[in-house]
Amino acid sequence: MEKEKLLEIKNLKVKFTTERAVSYALNGVNLTIHKGESLGLVGESGAGKTTTALSVLQLISKNGQYTDGSILYNGKELMGSAEKEMLPIRGHKISMIFQNPLTSLNPVFTVGEQIGMVLRQHLGMNQKQALERAKELLETVGIAAYRVNDYPVQFSGGMRQRVGIAAGIACNPELLIADEPTTALDVTIQAQILELMKRLQKEYSTSLLMITHNLGIISELCEKVAVMYAGRIIEYGTVQEVFHHPMHPYTEGLLGALPSLDSDKSELTAIPGTIANASNLPDGCRFHPRCVSCREQCRKQQPAMVQINDDHYVECFAHEGGTV
Amino acid sequence: MFWKFVLRRIGQTVIVLICVSIIAFLLIHIAPGDPARIVLGDSATDEMVEAYREKLGLDQPLYVQYFKYIGGIFKGDLGTSTSYQQPVAKIIFSRFPNTILLTLATVLISLVISIPLGIIAGVHQGKAIDFFAMLFAILGQSMSTVWLGVLNIYIFAVKLKLLPTIGTGGLEYLILPAITLGYPISAQVTRLGRSGMIDVLREDYITATLAKGIPSSKVYTKYAFKNALIPIITIVGMQLGVFLGGAVVVETIFSWSGIGQLTNQAVGNRDYAMVQSLLLVIAAAMAIINLLVDIINAKIDPRITLQ
Amino acid sequence: MDKKIILRRMRKSKFFMVGCTVVVLLVVMAIAAPYIVRFDPEANALAEKFIPPEGLTKGLDGHIFGTDQMGRDIFTRLLTGAGSSFIIAACVVVIASVIGTVLGLVSGYFGGAVDTIIMRTTEVFMSIPQIVLAIAIVAMIGSSMPNLILVLVLTSWTSYAKLTRNNVLVIKGQEFVSAAKVLGASKLRIIFRQVFPNVTTPLLIQISQQFGMTIMVEATLSFLNLGIQPPAPSWGNMIAGSRQYLTTAPWTVFAPGVALMITVLAFNFLGDGLRDVLDPKRT
Numbered sequence: 001m002e003k004e005k006l007l008e009i010k011n012l013k014v015k016f017t018t019e020r021a022v023s024y025a026l027n028g029v030n031l032t033i034h035k036g037e038s039l040g041l042v043g044e045s046g047a048g049k050t051t052t053a054l055s056v057l058q059l060i061s062k063n064g065q066y067t068d069g070s071i072l073y074n075g076k077e078l079m080g081s082a083e084k085e086m087l088p089i090r091g092h093k094i095s096m097i098f099q100n101p102l103t104s105l106n107p108v109f110t111v112g113e114q115i116g117m118v119l120r121q122h123l124g125m126n127q128k129q130a131l132e133r134a135k136e137l138l139e140t141v142g143i144a145a146y147r148v149n150d151y152p153v154q155f156s157g158g159m160r161q162r163v164g165i166a167a168g169i170a171c172n173p174e175l176l177i178a179d180e181p182t183t184a185l186d187v188t189i190q191a192q193i194l195e196l197m198k199r200l201q202k203e204y205s206t207s208l209l210m211i212t213h214n215l216g217i218i219s220e221l222c223e224k225v226a227v228m229y230a231g232r233i234i235e236y237g238t239v240q241e242v243f244h245h246p247m248h249p250y251t252e253g254l255l256g257a258l259p260s261l262d263s264d265k266s267e268l269t270a271i272p273g274t275i276a277n278a279s280n281l282p283d284g285c286r287f288h289p290r291c292v293s294c295r296e297q298c299r300k301q302q303p304a305m306v307q308i309n310d311d312h313y314v315e316c317f318a319h320e321g322g323t324v
Numbered sequence: 325m326f327w328k329f330v331l332r333r334i335g336q337t338v339i340v341l342i343c344v345s346i347i348a349f350l351l352i353h354i355a356p357g358d359p360a361r362i363v364l365g366d367s368a369t370d371e372m373v374e375a376y377r378e379k380l381g382l383d384q385p386l387y388v389q390y391f392k393y394i395g396g397i398f399k400g401d402l403g404t405s406t407s408y409q410q411p412v413a414k415i416i417f418s419r420f421p422n423t424i425l426l427t428l429a430t431v432l433i434s435l436v437i438s439i440p441l442g443i444i445a446g447v448h449q450g451k452a453i454d455f456f457a458m459l460f461a462i463l464g465q466s467m468s469t470v471w472l473g474v475l476n477i478y479i480f481a482v483k484l485k486l487l488p489t490i491g492t493g494g495l496e497y498l499i500l501p502a503i504t505l506g507y508p509i510s511a512q513v514t515r516l517g518r519s520g521m522i523d524v525l526r527e528d529y530i531t532a533t534l535a536k537g538i539p540s541s542k543v544y545t546k547y548a549f550k551n552a553l554i555p556i557i558t559i560v561g562m563q564l565g566v567f568l569g570g571a572v573v574v575e576t577i578f579s580w581s582g583i584g585q586l587t588n589q590a591v592g593n594r595d596y597a598m599v600q601s602l603l604l605v606i607a608a609a610m611a612i613i614n615l616l617v618d619i620i621n622a623k624i625d626p627r628i629t630l631q
Numbered sequence: 632m633d634k635k636i637i638l639r640r641m642r643k644s645k646f647f648m649v650g651c652t653v654v655v656l657l658v659v660m661a662i663a664a665p666y667i668v669r670f671d672p673e674a675n676a677l678a679e680k681f682i683p684p685e686g687l688t689k690g691l692d693g694h695i696f697g698t699d700q701m702g703r704d705i706f707t708r709l710l711t712g713a714g715s716s717f718i719i720a721a722c723v724v725v726i727a728s729v730i731g732t733v734l735g736l737v738s739g740y741f742g743g744a745v746d747t748i749i750m751r752t753t754e755v756f757m758s759i760p761q762i763v764l765a766i767a768i769v770a771m772i773g774s775s776m777p778n779l780i781l782v783l784v785l786t787s788w789t790s791y792a793k794l795t796r797n798n799v800l801v802i803k804g805q806e807f808v809s810a811a812k813v814l815g816a817s818k819l820r821i822i823f824r825q826v827f828p829n830v831t832t833p834l835l836i837q838i839s840q841q842f843g844m845t846i847m848v849e850a851t852l853s854f855l856n857l858g859i860q861p862p863a864p865s866w867g868n869m870i871a872g873s874r875q876y877l878t879t880a881p882w883t884v885f886a887p888g889v890a891l892m893i894t895v896l897a898f899n900f901l902g903d904g905l906r907d908v909l910d911p912k913r914t
Contacts, residue, residue: 020636057535061526083540091536098535103528108550108625118536151626167536336754343755355771462903466896468847470854470870471888474877482878562757569760573851577874587763588855591770603767607759614758 003034005072006175006207007056007094012069014051014060014231021279025051027231027286029069030305033175038201038208040218040239042254043228044275049211050099052228053177056209057096058086073175092122095173099180101160105152111138112148115167122171137166141196158189162196169200176201177209182217194220215254219243227251230276230286236305237312247314249291285317293318329622329629337615344607348600349393353386355596363597365406397604403597407590412601416583420605422492423571423582426505429498430567434506435513442517443552447544449522457514464511469570473504473577490579501578509560509567516559520552527551554625561617565610640908647904650839653897661717664710670694672711673862676702681880696886699873701862705886708864713890715859716866719776720845723783728838730784731791736830738792739799740822750796753789761786762851769857779858783845794837798830832909836902843898850891866891 014026025048033039041049054060056071058078071078073089095118098104105114115137116130125133135145141162143155152160161181168176178197182190198221201208210221218225218239225242227235227250235248246252253271273290276282282289288298297317305315352359360376361368368376381389396402402412445457480500481489487500524530525548533543575584583602590598622628641647660667680702685693696705738749756764765782772778802808803826811825852858853867861868866887873883 054531059531059534087537087539089537090534091538096532096535098528098532100528104532106527106529106533106547106551107627108554109547114533117533117538121537151630153627153630164532336751339751340755340758343751344758347755347759351767351771354768462896462899466843466892466899468850468888468891468895470851470867471891474870474874474884474888478877478881478884565757565760566762569762570851572762572766573854576855587766591766591855591857594770596771599767599770603759603763606763610760611758 003037005032006035006037006074007031007033007209008070008072009052009056010070010072012052012055012071013067014048014055014064015067016061016064018063023278024281025064025231025278026055026069027281029228029231029233031226031233031236033207033209035174036205036207037224038210038222040222040225041209041211041228042213042215042218042225044213046275046278047228048231048278049228050179051231053096053179053209053211056177057090057094059090088122091118091167091173092171093173094175094177095168095171096177096179097161097164097168097181100184101157101164102184104164105160107152110149110151111155111163114152115163115170118167118170133170134166137170138163140169140200141166142192156189158185158193161185161189161193165193165196165200169204169206172204173206175207175209177211179211180213182214183212197221215243227254230281231278232286232315233305234287234315235313237308241309241312245312247308247312247319248287248316249293249318250287253290285315325629326622330619333615333618337611340611341608344611345394345397345604346390348604348607349390351600351603352596363403363406365594367406402601402604405590405595405598407593407595407598412598415598416586416601416605419581419583419586422580423575423584426498426501426571426575426580426582427568429502430506430509433502434510438510438513439517439556441510442514442556443521443544443549445514446518446521446525446552449518454518457518461511461514461518464507465515467507467511469504469508469573470577472507473501473574476500476504477577490577492579492581497578497580501574501580504577505567505570505574508570512563513556513560516556517552520555521548524548524551550624554621557617557621557624561614561621564613564617568606568610637908641904644904644907646900647908650897650900650902650904653893654901657713657894657897658717660710661713664714668704668707668710670704670707672703672707672864674703678702681876681883683880684882684886697880697882699869699883700876700880703864705869705883708869709866709886709890712859712864712866712869712887713894715776715863716846716849716894719780719783719849720842722780723787723845724838724842726780727784727788727841728791728834731788732795732830732834734788735792735795736799736822736827739796740803740818740826746796749792753792756786756789761848765848765852766855766857769852774852774857774860776859779849779852782852783848786848787841787845790841791834791837794833795830798833799826802826802829832905835909836905839898839902839905843895843902846898847891847895 009029009031012026012029013024016023016025029048029052031041031052041052043049051060051064055066056078058081060066066079069079073094078086078089105111112131112134115134116125116127119125119130119133120127131148135148138148139145143159143162143166147154152163155163165181181197182193185193194217200206201221208221210217212218222239225237225239226233227242227248229250235242235246235251242251243255246255250271253269256269257271271290276286276289284300285291285298285303288294291298295317303315303317303320305313306319307313308319352362355362358373360373360382364373364376377383381392400413402416404410405412405415408415441457441460445454448454477489477500480487488497491497521544530543530548533547534540538547571582571584572587573584574580575582576588579585583606587599587602589595590602676698679698680700682694682698684695684697686695694704694706696709699705699708734749738746764786768782768785769778808821808825811821816824849858850865850867850870853865854871856868856871858867859865861872869887870884873880877884
């Protein structure tokens with residue numbers, strides 16, 4: 001049974017213009033999230049994960065430009081819609097948790113205000129109601145309610161991320177985008193935050209777009225996974241399928257670079273080279289300069305996404321036949 | 325936490341005031357010649373000079389003289405003005421209200437224009453309004469109070485005949501001096517507001533606020549505004565001295581009888597007791613303003629007291 | 632940074648091009664003043680007083696900007712005054728920036744008691760309005776060119792010290808400084824090789840703007856009769872001397888006023904232009 005589509009990104013292209021160069025951050029992203037689903041978006045830094053997330057909210061920075069594509073939310077086109085139409089969606093239907101809790105909370109407002117503003121904006125609460133609800137939300141994420149009038153500097157990084165999560169779930173959104181929510185935190189804190197997110201996702205039955213470069217987090221939290229490279233999704237499928245039968249050489253490389261405690265794998269394999277430069281992308285398959293099984297065709301032509309089975313898609317000439 | 329910060333700042337202010345009093349005290353001693361003769365002026369008789377030497381204790385070590393000087397200050401004795409033949413303290417405090425009035429008018433006029441202008445320019449970086457604001461700011465920073473004062477008189481009083489040229493009196497006498505003194509402040513604040521806003525709008529927490537569905541107009545005027553205000557307050561507080569030093573010129577040009585004009589007259593009249601005391605009083609006023617600015621800033625920015 | 636990028640930014644920045652051109656022009660004119668002018672800047676010629684500007688009617692042969700209340704050629708006095716203003720400003724900026732930067736480096740890098748003492752001292756100086764302190768000192772020691780320079784240095788070194796210290800504090804925490812420490816570099820070497828090169832950009836911008844500021848303060852002191860003493864010309868004392876003739880002979884005041892404005896404007900443009908060119912964050 002096909003689940004209902006919540007968010008559908010089609011052929012999304014974004015470029016950023018700076019003084020030195022034009023960088024092509026997204027080059028035709030296709031991605032679908034169904035209702036209640038949790039999808040992991042994985043890739044190296046610079047692959048375009050954050051840009052994808054900010055595009056959904058139509059909040060890429062001023063020097064960025066959407067050059068093509070569409071973003072359908074419950075069938076409604078978000079691309080190019082006016083601020084007025086985006087407001088009821090941002091923070092209400094789709095909310096986002098940012099990567100760095102040290103910079104994503106405003107230092108001169110109390111955490112109560114920063115959670116409360118969402119409630120006042122979307123649920124029509126007054127100052128007092130919002131503050132009361134903010135206290136409850138803080139309790140939910142494991143912070144004592146009396147700290148509602150404290151400022152971000154009075155909290156540790158992990159606590160601040162809890163505040164960010166509290167604001168993110170305040171309006172019980174349909175989709176929660178978490179942009180590397182644990183990257184900036186200590187390992188032990190990471191585990192706590194992930195545990196919290198897992199619990200909340202179950203309780204609120206929210207769809208989740210989990211952006212990360214940590215494959216462990218994906219296998220822990222997500223059902224589906226999309227692998228991103230140089231502004232394109234190059235492999236997509238259930239976590240089970242993709243992690244156990246990786247098809248794209250890049251995905252294979254990512255998994256090979258992962259240390260494992262319980263396997264007897266003695267050597268880690270690194271992917272040669274560095275991530276493609278977005279302002280000077282290679283022709284053909286963006287990954288070909290780093291690919292171990294690169295062919296002549298790969299240098300000239302962009303491969304298309306092919307279906308391997310119901311739960312697995314890959315963008316690579318090696319699998320054009322459809323089966324392995 | 326907050327009160328601890330306030331106490332510490334008060335302590336610092338006291339230290340600054342002590343240092344300033346030392347500078348003011350030494351001022352008389354750096355001038356070539358006999359300090360008593362300098363303070364009393366050329367018209368004083370030898371007996372008067374001798375009596376004054378006795379009073380200051382000029383034959384005693386410097387530190388004893390300094391404590392006598394400080395003791396005098398605490399008793400409200402700032403010496404006697406040679407040009408007015410009256411106690412210095414009395415004259416200074418009779419002129420003080422006029423300068424306070426001018427300062428308030430200046431700060432009011434300049435902030436009302438510059439804060440909105442700077443914020444708007446920062447939000448619309450690169451647009452026409454931004455260009456206009458930058459032009460306004462750069463011109464203002466390049467205008468010497470001397471030239472701006474004369475220009476204002478020429479335009480508003482001589483050519484347009486809208487306002488009285490010079491003198492101390494009602495509101496209409498206050499406008500030109502306040503504009504003259506305020507334009508450079510406006511320029512600076514416009515610049516700071518603009519650059520502060522540009523910096524703040526690049527911050528993650530602003531993107532995060534927008535991602536919460538808060539309308540951008542509200543994000544600019546309520547949330548980002550408070551962040552952008554902090555550097556404005558800090559720098560304006562720090563530079564208030566530079567600006568208010570301009571009061572000496574402005575009060576002189578417009579014959580506004582405040583302590584700025586008094587300073588210039590005192591120097592012209594070689595009224596050294598007056599110069600010395602004015603330095604002290606102005607610096608004390610500045611130190612207290614700076615203290616207040618820091619306290620306001622600490623109220624706005626919790627990081628100042630909490631870190 | 633890449634030389635090509637700097638050159639390209641220089642050409643792109645209107646502020647820099649305009650500021651730089653005008654500053655160079657002004658400096659060249661001030662240096663060449665003795666060879667350009669055809670009148671005596673100080674001698675009275677009362678028969679020729681208040682001649683309106685003749686630049687448009689007689690070209691370069693007459694009194695280009697007219698004459699003042701003493702019949703002196705205003706153009707001549709402007710150029711002569713520019714010379715002394717520029718010399719004073721240059722001396723002040725060089726001395727004050729060296730003192731301020733060294734103190735700022737020391738204060739920021741070593742911290743502790745040294746930092747406290749230096750910073751309290753700057754606070755004391757900053758708590759006295761620059762003009763007021765300058766007036767008080769000049770009133771005591773008299774106004775000569777060295778005294779004027781001394782006073783202006785005394786009232787302007789603090790801005791460099793504060794600026795440098797704040798930047799040092801930021802840079803000190805960065806990894807390449809820790810790396811140099813780990814490698815066993817001496818303190819002096821770290822300060823001058825690692826820290827100093829990273830504070831030069833804001834310093835250059837500051838120097839350019841302070842140059843304009845210093846000219847402005849010197850003009851103010853001269854206006855108050857505490858700077859360059861008449862009959863020697865200075866833009867400030869020219870405005871002061873002719874102020875009472877504003878209604879009848881406005882050019883006598885406008886010429887030095889506009890000259891002052893253009894000069895300060897040019898240095899501010901240069902400062903902003905330098906920011907465009909050198910500060911990569913602000914592109």
